[in-house]
Amino acid sequence: MAALGRAQRLSLLLRSLLVQASWNYRTMQGAGLGYALIPALARLYRGDRSALAKSLRRHCGFFNAHPYLSTVAIAALARMESEGADSEQVERFKRAIVSPLGSLGDRLVWARWRPLCSLLAFFIFLLGAPWWIAVGVFLASYNAVHLWLRVWGLRLGWREGREVGRALMGSPLRRLPDRLTIPLAAVSGALVPLLALAIGGTAGVGPLFTIGIALALAVAGYGRPGLAGRVAVLGLLFGSLAFVILGTFVW
Amino acid sequence: MLGGLTGADSVSFAQAMISRPIVAAPLAGLLLGDPISGMWAGAVLEILSLRQLPIGASRGWDTGPAAVAAAAAAVVWTTGPSATLVAVAFGVVVGWAGSWSVHGLRHLNARLVAGDAGALDSPTRLTTLHLSALALDLLRAAGLTGAVLMCVVLLAGVIGETAPAWAGTVAALVVLSVASLGIGVDVRMMARGRRVWRAAGVGAALGLVIGLWLL
Numbered sequence: 001m002a003a004l005g006r007a008q009r010l011s012l013l014l015r016s017l018l019v020q021a022s023w024n025y026r027t028m029q030g031a032g033l034g035y036a037l038i039p040a041l042a043r044l045y046r047g048d049r050s051a052l053a054k055s056l057r058r059h060c061g062f063f064n065a066h067p068y069l070s071t072v073a074i075a076a077l078a079r080m081e082s083e084g085a086d087s088e089q090v091e092r093f094k095r096a097i098v099s100p101l102g103s104l105g106d107r108l109v110w111a112r113w114r115p116l117c118s119l120l121a122f123f124i125f126l127l128g129a130p131w132w133i134a135v136g137v138f139l140a141s142y143n144a145v146h147l148w149l150r151v152w153g154l155r156l157g158w159r160e161g162r163e164v165g166r167a168l169m170g171s172p173l174r175r176l177p178d179r180l181t182i183p184l185a186a187v188s189g190a191l192v193p194l195l196a197l198a199i200g201g202t203a204g205v206g207p208l209f210t211i212g213i214a215l216a217l218a219v220a221g222y223g224r225p226g227l228a229g230r231v232a233v234l235g236l237l238f239g240s241l242a243f244v245i246l247g248t249f250v251w
Numbered sequence: 252m253l254g255g256l257t258g259a260d261s262v263s264f265a266q267a268m269i270s271r272p273i274v275a276a277p278l279a280g281l282l283l284g285d286p287i288s289g290m291w292a293g294a295v296l297e298i299l300s301l302r303q304l305p306i307g308a309s310r311g312w313d314t315g316p317a318a319v320a321a322a323a324a325a326v327v328w329t330t331g332p333s334a335t336l337v338a339v340a341f342g343v344v345v346g347w348a349g350s351w352s353v354h355g356l357r358h359l360n361a362r363l364v365a366g367d368a369g370a371l372d373s374p375t376r377l378t379t380l381h382l383s384a385l386a387l388d389l390l391r392a393a394g395l396t397g398a399v400l401m402c403v404v405l406l407a408g409v410i411g412e413t414a415p416a417w418a419g420t421v422a423a424l425v426v427l428s429v430a431s432l433g434i435g436v437d438v439r440m441m442a443r444g445r446r447v448w449r450a451a452g453v454g455a456a457l458g459l460v461i462g463l464w465l466l
Binding site for chain 2: 028052064102110143185213215218244
């Protein structure tokens, strides 16, 4: 098995940034996976165009995973190819790895890390920091984990190859979403009175009144999320429409 | 250009989250001369869009162009104290329209992938196909943002800019209500249970103390 060189690893990593560029309802990230694997496959099948074409085609079938953790699959598939895995093994591996990568990435990144960074940035802004510091904190903290996940995935996938599913099961990352729940809830809770005070201040309404309303509505949103989500969006749309009509024709 | 970049960032390229409203809206506001108005519109839009998780084939609001539109509306329409309210609502409508354009692009990509079977055998042709899809997404988002910004400019002279004092209070309370409901929904969608209640309660108490101290 020839180890991937630094240039190939960097190329796989950079191409993983584009894994969803041709996302579609038929093969989802399939073509993106093939695109990301091109440097590794081209090196492996140098001088054998038909083997390269055959290999590329089998990677362009259906595939979908969390984009940041797609590097796990990309590196593991590169290693399997270098070990001479056949089409059936590759297909079986791809089918098996889709769910664990999707589930881990969705819970960790979309459902915990991204909201935590967003709400933290807003919290910092409400504390009085300049807007660009809040935005900078969001981008820096979020992308530090984002890029680390891509590099970690690439290393794990190459090291474990077809056994990467087992390695993922034992990974400490699986427990991380639960650990991020408490900070996420705490930051969300802290945001409510700060927001009430900031908006109440501009509206000229007493702080106790706005804090009371905000806390009551946040609790209502938690208790009935489906209804509250619809009420929030409809209230926003109809409220703003009323303001536009009154502002244009009446006031 | 910012609309195109933020539109592509959300799915096609990198997902570095410059497409999030809390980033894209103040940046758009900065380009238009008022990043603070952009930040407020973006923050409320962010709270409302956090619960939309891009899992599988789901598609939420196209937050990049939505945030640019919201920031532009907040800065250009200057609807007085109701600016944030109107801007966020406008952003929601644009985000919803953007999600339909993403839906169309995904069907187009499916046709591209299925239609050029030979491309899947050749590294060069696969690269061309893949990067063409990226370019289409950039164009889609830039076109949508351009059209929306044109609407903002055209409506600028039409939408009223004055309002009685009480209207400002009502608008602020509507924004606060929408954001508070949104925060509650976001927490519930991410996690639930007694531990969450406790942590949120401690956070709220801490936020109250800090807020009153800052007053």
